[in-house]
Amino acid sequence: xxxxxxxxxxxxxxxxxxxxxxxxxxxxxxxxxxxxxxxxxxxxxxxxxxxxxxxxxxxxxxxxxxxxxxxxxxxxxxxxxxxxxxxxxxxxxxxxxxxxxxxxxxxxxxxxxxxxxxxxxxxxxxxxxxxxxxxxxxxxxxxxxxxxxxxxxxxxxxxxxxxxxxxxxxxxxxxxxxxxxxxxxxxxxxxxxxxxxxxxxxxxxxxxxxxxxxxxxxxxxxxxxxxxxxxxxxxxxxxxxxxxxxxxxxxxxxxxxxxxxxxxxxxxxxxxxxxxxxxxxxxxxxxxxxxxxxxxxxxxxxxxxxxxx
Numbered sequence: 001x002x003x004x005x006x007x008x009x010x011x012x013x014x015x016x017x018x019x020x021x022x023x024x025x026x027x028x029x030x031x032x033x034x035x036x037x038x039x040x041x042x043x044x045x046x047x048x049x050x051x052x053x054x055x056x057x058x059x060x061x062x063x064x065x066x067x068x069x070x071x072x073x074x075x076x077x078x079x080x081x082x083x084x085x086x087x088x089x090x091x092x093x094x095x096x097x098x099x100x101x102x103x104x105x106x107x108x109x110x111x112x113x114x115x116x117x118x119x120x121x122x123x124x125x126x127x128x129x130x131x132x133x134x135x136x137x138x139x140x141x142x143x144x145x146x147x148x149x150x151x152x153x154x155x156x157x158x159x160x161x162x163x164x165x166x167x168x169x170x171x172x173x174x175x176x177x178x179x180x181x182x183x184x185x186x187x188x189x190x191x192x193x194x195x196x197x198x199x200x201x202x203x204x205x206x207x208x209x210x211x212x213x214x215x216x217x218x219x220x221x222x223x224x225x226x227x228x229x230x231x232x233x234x235x236x237x238x239x240x241x242x243x244x245x246x247x248x249x250x251x252x253x254x255x256x257x258x259x260x261x262x263x264x265x266x267x268x269x270x271x272x273x274x275x276x277x278x279x280x281x282x283x284x285x286x287x288x289x290x291x292x293x294x295x296x297x298x299x300x301x302x303x304x305x306x307x308x309x
Contacts, residue, residue, distance in 0.1 A: 003074070005082070005174045006196040009154055009203070010072040010121060011054055011101075012217055015061035016262040019043065022058045025260050029237045030219070031146025032056060035127065036102045044102055047151045047219065048143035052124040053103035055152040056217075064262040064309040066214040068109065069155055069203070070119035071173075071196070076105075079122040083108045085172050098123070112168055114159025115211020147230045147268055149219030154201055156215040158208035158308045162192055165205055169194050175202070178275050179250050179282040186285075193251065200251040200272040213308040216257060218267040224254050230268040234258050243301050247271075250284060257304065264309045 016022035023043055026032050032045035035053050044054040073079050086093050096107040105123030130140035169175040175194040183190045193201035231245050244256035255269040
């Protein structure tokens with residue numbers, strides 16, 4: 001597919017309870033690269049194979065959770081057009097000036113009906129992945145610190161009115177519905193997986209009474225062996241594992257879910273499948289939702305459903 005409009009997930013801003021404990025976790029256990037700190041007390045990270053200056057920000061706060069999640073768009077003209085399209089659709093937007101985040105251009109911020117702040121941006125400094133843009137090696141020798149994901153991949157957010165969220169993402173931002181879980185009434189969606197690319201999902205939402213909640217932020221690994229290695233590293237560092245290693249029925253990814261020291265759930269995964277906008281949406285019925293979420297156990301973990309930050 002032609003990569004126009006919204007390209008991919010760009011960054012997430014998280015709240016942690018203890019900043020230096022969070023820095024130690026994201027830098028040394030998860031294995032992200034620290035790229036800067038700003039005057040607001042935010043610490044910036046990226047995965048080793050990402051090119052842009054940042055994809056994860058953390059700040060200290062009294063409660064854990066997510067401040068905002070952002071997508072990269074094709075260019076400034078696209079940013080301006082999507083801002084106008086959102087306003088025409090009845091969505092209030094705010095312009096965040098360039099430089100408010102380190103090495104990041106102007107951002108368009110808006111709140112979706114689930115209570116989450118979403119951002120769009122077109123410009124961010126390319127600091128590279130440690131490899132040359134001419135005749136590069138296949139990987140960076142010092143990239144294997146900690147779990148060492150290749151990228152921040154997607155997030156799952158919990159909140160109400162997800163059908164209204166879906167409408168904004170599809171009709172204004174150009175996403176398409178890849179998979180969904182239908183509730184017992186056979187009509188209402190419990191969860192939706194949306195993509196702006198050829199990935200099985202770039203963002204997902206689950207219906208939940210409390211607005212603005214984070215279920216997990218996800219990091220991509222290259223192989224099932226790397227997922228198993230991540231489980232070893234989590235155990236070595238006494239990280240609280242929620243579930244896994246296992247496989248999803250939905251999106252087919254192999255996965256581990258665990259918690260950072262502040263209680264923010266994160267996922268390390270590999271696999272999944274390629275999809276395209278013309279593909280028919282996959283439906284999971286209520287009686288098979290257990291297999292959809294955890295294909296091996298074929299049953300739900302209550303903590304996985306209820307614990308959010």
